[in-house]
Amino acid sequence: MARPKILVVGAGFAGVGCVRRMERRLDAGEADIALVTPTSYQLYLPLLPQVASGVLTPQSIAVSLRRSQKHRTRIIPGGAIGVDTKAKVCVVRKITGEIVNEPYDYLVLSPGSITRTFDIPGLVDHARGMKTLAEAAYVRDHVIAQLDLADASQDPAERASRLQFVVVGGGYAGTETAACLQRLTTNAVKRYPHLDPSEIKWHLIDIAPKLMPELGDKLGLSALKILRDRGIDISLGVSVAKAGAEEVTFTDGRVLPCRTLIWTAGVVASPLVGTLDAETVRGRLAVTAQMTVPGHDGVFALGDAAAVPDLAKDDEGAICPPTAQHAMRQGRRVADNVIATLREQPLQPYIHKDLGLVVDLGGADAVSKPMGVELRGLPAQAVARGYHWSALRTNVAKTRVLTNWLLNAAAGDDFVRTGFQARRPATLRDFEYTDAYLTPEQIREHAQGGQFLKK
Structure with missing residues (x-):
C-alpha cells in the first residue's frame, strides 16, 4: 500500500516546527512529508527590525530549510492558493506560475498571516x-x-x-x-x-x-x-x-x-483561510484544542491562521495570540497529533505556559x-x-x-x-500577493482536473 502523505503548508515557526518534529518521530517508511513554501528558508520574523536598521544582515535571519531539515521532507517551491477538503487536494501555484494539484491524506495548514490594512485612501x-x-x-x-x-x-x-x-x-x-x-x-x-x-x-x-x-x-x-x-x-x-x-x-x-x-x-490570517468552507473566529480558522478543523477529515490548522483555544486562561472564549512563541509550540503539538492519528492513538490538546x-x-x-x-x-x-x-x-x-x-x-x-x-x-x-488566491469554484474545477485562466 502507498504510504500516507502529510502535506504541510507554510514554512514559518509553526510549519517548520511541525515538520522537524515529524521527521524525528516518524518511523522510516511510515509516511511521506511534503512542505509547501515559496521560499527556501524560514524567516525569523522578530529580528526584522534589526535587518531594517542594518544591525543584522538579511541572510542571518533567513534560516535555510535545506540545512535544518533531514532530507526526508520534499519541499514544493510555491504557495498554496486553495484547498478542496472533499477531494483532499491542495492547489499550489509554483514560483514559475504553474498551478498544480497536491493530494494529501493529512493536511497541516500553517500559512501564517499578512499585514492588516484598512480602507484608508492611498x-x-x-x-x-x-x-x-x-x-x-x-x-x-x-x-x-x-x-x-x-x-x-x-x-x-x-x-x-x-x-x-x-x-x-x-x-x-x-x-x-x-x-x-x-x-x-x-x-x-x-x-x-x-x-x-x-x-x-x-x-x-x-x-x-x-x-x-x-x-x-x-x-x-x-x-x-x-x-x-x-x-x-x-x-x-x-x-x-x-x-x-x-x-x-x-x-x-x-x-x-x-x-x-x-x-x-x-496582521490578519492568510487569505488561504477564505478558500476553505470552514468556520472562522475573528478571521482565523476555528479549531479544536487538538488543532483539528471540525468537519474536515485529516485537516489540522495552527499558528496565525488558526483560532487555537487558549486553555491556560479562565476565559472560555480565549484564543492564543498570533506570536512566534505559540506557533513554535503548536507546531510540535500538531506533529504529535498527526502521528497519533496515523497510529490510531488519542490526540492531546495544546496547553502552554507563557514564557x-x-x-x-x-x-x-x-x-x-x-x-x-x-x-x-x-x-x-x-x-x-x-x-x-x-x-x-x-x-x-x-x-x-x-x-x-x-x-x-x-x-x-x-x-x-x-x-x-x-x-x-x-x-x-x-x-503581499493577496489577489493570488482562487475562488471555491476555481478550486473545485482545478481539483477535478479542469482548466481556467490564471490570475
Missing part, C-alpha cells in the same frame, strides 16, 4: 510594510536614500518632508521598528555635514490608548519614556486618515509633510518580562537577545547573528544602500 499605494525580508531590506534602502536626497537638496520643503518618518502600529513590530530605525538615522546623520540632526523626526502612532499593552502598565510606560527621551514623537488614539506620496494626514487633523510611511498595524515577553529597542535599551519578572536596560537586553539567539534553529544562523551583533557593537553601521527597487517605489501591494 494606504496600499504609499505605505511600506515590515512583514517580509524583502520589505525590511527595502525599508533600510529607502530610509538611507531619504537622508542622501535631503542632504543633496537645496529646497527646504523637500528636505523637511524627506526627514519626517512615520511608523503606524504601537505593538511589538511597530515599536521595535521605530526604535531601531530612529537609532539608525541618529547614528547616520553624523556622516551628513549638511543636515541638521534636529530636522530628523520619527513619529510612532497607534489608535490604541496604550503602547504595547501586553507588557503591562509599568513596562509599557518605561518603553514610552525611553522612546520619547530619544526624541520620538508618540501619538496614541490616532491613526492615518489619508496617505499621499509626500504627506500623511492623521485622524486628528494634522497634515505632516512625509515621504516615509511604515505600516505595522497588526514572557521581550522588546529590543536597540543599543542598550530594552524592556522584558521573562516569567513575569520585569526588567529594563541591559538586563532586559541580555534576556531579549538571549531568547532570540536560542530560538534560531541552526548553529550557522546563531553564529551569523552573534557575529553581526558583535561587529555592529564594535564598528557601528556603514549606512550603505544596496539598490533594491532603486528606480521605483515599492509599497504594500508589491510584497
